[in-house]
Structures are given as C-alpha cells and as structure tokens.
Amino acid sequence: MKKIISFSLLSALLGAGCISCEKDKTKDTKENDSAKGYVIGQVTNTQGQPVAGAQVYISSDVFFNSGSQTTSDANGKYKIKIPSINSLRAYARTLVTYNNKKYLVSFEPDHPQSFTSEDAVTCNFKWKLTGAVPGSSVSDDYYGGLVTIYASSSNLPFPAGDLAAQGNVIFTFEPQGALIDGSTGKTVTAHAGPPNYSYIYDIPIGKYKVSATYLGQALKVRDNSQGSNDTFGTSKMLDFTMEGSPTNGGPIRMWLEFSK
Numbered sequence: 001m002k003k004i005i006s007f008s009l010l011s012a013l014l015g016a017g018c019i020s021c022e023k024d025k026t027k028d029t030k031e032n033d034s035a036k037g038y039v040i041g042q043v044t045n046t047q048g049q050p051v052a053g054a055q056v057y058i059s060s061d062v063f064f065n066s067g068s069q070t071t072s073d074a075n076g077k078y079k080i081k082i083p084s085i086n087s088l089r090a091y092a093r094t095l096v097t098y099n100n101k102k103y104l105v106s107f108e109p110d111h112p113q114s115f116t117s118e119d120a121v122t123c124n125f126k127w128k129l130t131g132a133v134p135g136s137s138v139s140d141d142y143y144g145g146l147v148t149i150y151a152s153s154s155n156l157p158f159p160a161g162d163l164a165a166q167g168n169v170i171f172t173f174e175p176q177g178a179l180i181d182g183s184t185g186k187t188v189t190a191h192a193g194p195p196n197y198s199y200i201y202d203i204p205i206g207k208y209k210v211s212a213t214y215l216g217q218a219l220k221v222r223d224n225s226q227g228s229n230d231t232f233g234t235s236k237m238l239d240f241t242m243e244g245s246p247t248n249g250g251p252i253r254m255w256l257e258f259s260k
Helices: 007-014
Strands: 021-023 038-043 054-059 067-071 077-081 086-099 103-107 120-122 126-127 145-151 169-175 189-192 199-203 206-212 220-223 234-240 253-258
Touching: 021 145, 038 054, 038 086, 067 077, 086 126, 103 220, 145 169, 169 253, 189 199, 206 220, 206 253, 234 253
Parallel strands: 021 067, 038 120, 038 126, 145 253
Antiparallel strands: 038 077, 054 067, 054 086, 086 103, 103 126, 145 199, 169 189, 169 206, 206 234, 220 253
16 A cells, blocks of 8 residues: 555546546566556466456556556556656556455555656566555555454443453454465454454455354354344354445455354
8 A cells, every 4th residue: 555545546547537547558568677657567366377457557646636557468467658747656456256246456566666757667566365555654554354343232241332351352263265366264363452442454355254252251243234134143154345336446344243
C-alpha cells in the first residue's frame, strides 16, 4: 500500500468512463531497461512465475481519478506511458478463483516510491500471501486476510466486555488443502490485540479448521458472517470472503464468533 489507493479509485481507473485515464496497451516488453516517461516491469506469483493478464496501473497521489492502466502480457511483463502528472505510484492486482470464490489480490511492488513523467521507472510486482503493504497510509494494511472476532453475547469464560481477557483467547488456524496460491500452508496460532481485541490480521488466505482456547480451556467457535446460521462447535471449517465486487475488490475477511 505506498499511499494506498482506495477501492473506489481503483474502480474509477478501471472504468470505461474514466475521462482522465489514458489506457495504454502492453507493448515492447522485451526491453530490459525502462525509457524516460515509462514504467516497465514484470508481475510474478509467489513462486516467481509470470502472471499474465494482471491489472497494472499508475495513479496520482494528488489528483483523484488520474493515471494510466494496462495488463501484463503472457510473460507477465508490462509497459505504461507515464502521464504528465506529478507524484504517481504503480499498483497491480489480479482476480483469482479459489474454492469457488473470487478474490482480487494485490501484488507487492519493488518500487513503492512515487515518480513523475520525467523518470524512467522499473517496477516489478510479486504476489505475497502475508506482510504489511509498503508505504500504506493505513497502519493495519496487510496482504493476508482479516479475521473479525466476536464474543458471544452470553456464556463466556470471562465477564462480558472484558476486552483484555478477550485478548487471551488463542485461535488456531489449521489449513485444509492448499492455500490460495496453491502452496502448502502452515498451522497459525494468533490472538486479537489492543485496542479493541476484535481483529486478527494477516492470515494467509485459505480454508482452515479453526478452534480456540482461553487459558488452556477449549472454547466453541462458529461462522459469524452475514446470513450465516452456523452452530457452535469445538472446531469449524471456515474460509475467507472478499467484500465488494470482483471489479472493485474489498477487504478479504473471515467472521468468527467464540463461546464457552
């Protein structure tokens, strides 16, 4: 995330009615060095393999709805002419289908700094499953998924509203099959932290068997997503859902509730 580009801005950049955008076709991607006034680079997955058809765009830090866009070619390469606007940054993302759900995932740039049309820029992108987004203006911006934690309205192992005690609930995420990038995941244990003890950040996107304990005592968990009629159990199979449309994207989140 750089100064992170908003989902509404990305949508505007990709929309057909964006008057100030200059759509630039991928071309001449065999060049090894960037020329003045252009951004070039390659988009790769977590294994370093090229990603074709990724959306690559440069956007102004100053002017809303201003920039250029293209897609990566069969070798994952791209080239974009830089518009005459000061302080731009490069971004990339692609739509991935995983377990019959669609996720718009972002790539990490190796050139997160801003640039102008007077520069010759090489910016390569790599898919990361976890880690803080570089340069983001949002402190809790990560490549991994967000888990929102709810305490049951009753039957808790500590007094209701005791947030510090809620921070002592340990959640275990055991991968069920490959992660979103096809790699083998590892079991993750985590707890929600201050100030509100309601979020766990940066879990690799995948399907998990989730369980919880409080000071060594086993708890029950369930899916708390909108419209869910899930029942509590000592463990549950849960996955992440992208909020928003496949075009605009949005937070990738798991909703989790616990009870005694």
